[in-house]
Amino acid sequence: MAIAKAERLMNLALCLLGTRRPLSKRELRGSIEAYIEAFGPGSGAAFGSVNGSGVTTQGSDDAFNRMFERDKEDLRELGLIIETVEGVDGETGYLARRDSNRLPPITLDVAEAAALGLAAKVWQQARLAAAANGALQKLAAAGMPPAEDPYGTQSALEPRIPVHEAAFEPLMLAARDRRPVVFEYRKANAARPEQRQVEPWTLECWRGHWYLAGWDRDRQAERVFRLSRITGKVRSRSLPFTAPVPDHVTVRETVESWAGETATGTARIKVRAGHGYPLRARALKVRELGEGWDELEIPYGHGLDAWLVEFGPDVVVLEPAELRAEVVERLRAVAKG
């Protein structure tokens, strides 16, 4: 049976961390059983130029090189800084220096450990959940005290960050590595998706939905995208960003204005007594009209017409005339149904 990948990665990590001088690929291949088992000791080794299984040296060298490159990338994902050093003899050497890979001293008390333990549990996305656990394990190795979960008994708070959107992980990686992406995006009211080329800056979760802010290359402007409206695959490109990344990105303000939470004026409406609690909760003024009706003054922004129509015959718009007309038009559409 082939040697498990975790064992191979662990051996490569220990070799790179344990050495004081750069090790060549040839040396690493000769020291790690998984590589020898799969590819033979290599052409430079003293054992000969053809490995035991009779595979040609060139073919097994290429396969080894590919696996070695992937393994190095995997270890880098785990945080290892692996240096590449050109040797005098023309052979490339690799090592993970002790001082660049060491976690600086960090002292956490029991309360801090418990708080981090709670925080690490919020991710419902596999990659981030695993990364958060990995961070806690490194901290435990660095001496963080074990946290008895104090929230099990004292608090019933269970925050969770939902991630249902398939586009999340590729966008997270692209934003992390600052790589431009291309995806098909369907605007809220568009019939067909359209290709967008975006330099991804930040991802933000608001009210349980994820949004991306970035530079739209075709429109040459900052744009906010809702991840659930991305259709198909997100492809990233190994090219640099062309626009500067701002210090502060305003995802939330943009989304609030989509949600109609940015009021531009006020409206006067009539609401049947006992109805329309959410409207009353945000009313600026309330006046009893008698005969089972109240008059409310409420903030008026984008989307208010659609919301008011939900209340059917229990809400009547008084002014402005423009809002009144929008509501009537919507009601007519439903009445025709």
Add this chain to the structure above:
Amino acid sequence: MAGNAIDQTRRMLSLVTYLRERPGARVADVARAFGITEDELIGDLDVLPMCGTSFRGGDLLDIDTDGDRIWWHNPDASGTSTGEPLRLAADEATALLVAARAVATLPGLRESDRQALLRATAKIEAAAGEAAGASSRLSVSFESEGGVFADVDRAISERRRLWLRYYSPARDELTEREVDPIRLFAVGHTYMEAWCRLSEARRTFRLDRVAEIRLLDEPADPPPVELRDLSAGLVQPAAEDPEVIIEVGPGGRWVAEYYPHDSAEELPDGGLRITLRTPDPASLRRLALRLGPDGRIVSPPDLADSAREAARAALAAYGE
């Protein structure tokens, strides 16, 4: 699976550091400190003796366990540097910092817990150094109604019953009820799961729809219920719930984003035909009204009729 191999490698590297400092560590303690089961730990301990700076004899880690304690017989074999805790990777720092910052904004968090979290966050930022930079590229904000949250949290810890005035959007009305709180959770919005004494059933309440709340002196006495697995989503319609079919134009596609549904078929005009199930189809009258020109209820017919009637009644007030 490749993901598992990477996670296991990550864990084993930390394990080596951890065990070096703790000769004879107990399996149960180590598993707890690493947030894994004892079986998973034993699995790691089976792999570690195959690891070292070379596969030749003395260079392998001589780690073994009798099932209770773990012994490492040659801690200096693989060079002392493998004993040092490793720096955090960018993803690790991001996952922990983004979550910690989000949790710190929860109004319901106890002040002492919030302070501990903020202290820990600052320490991690400092220790992560450059790796912390990428964490600014993700952010999460929870929303919750501070006062209501604090009352629910207190009721849970003191095991007391709550009185609520709660808004039901489906009926556009406020109802008064007594509930025995079970737990609070935040998935986008903040919710309380509770046993409702009015309906004698488990109910989920969104805190921003609580109009008024009071702690009662009676003890809470919810019957033992199995906590729902929230990873499958908040709304989990039952197979026997009635089916509703809605056709929307391009401007109504958002319905598929907000309402869990069984299917959403593309229509030639760029719209969708959405099929969903709900225990209470009448609650969708609001949706039918809201959609206006952007969509209509296809079935059940009485729901479509009730939306039309409501619209006609509303138009009457405008003199139409």
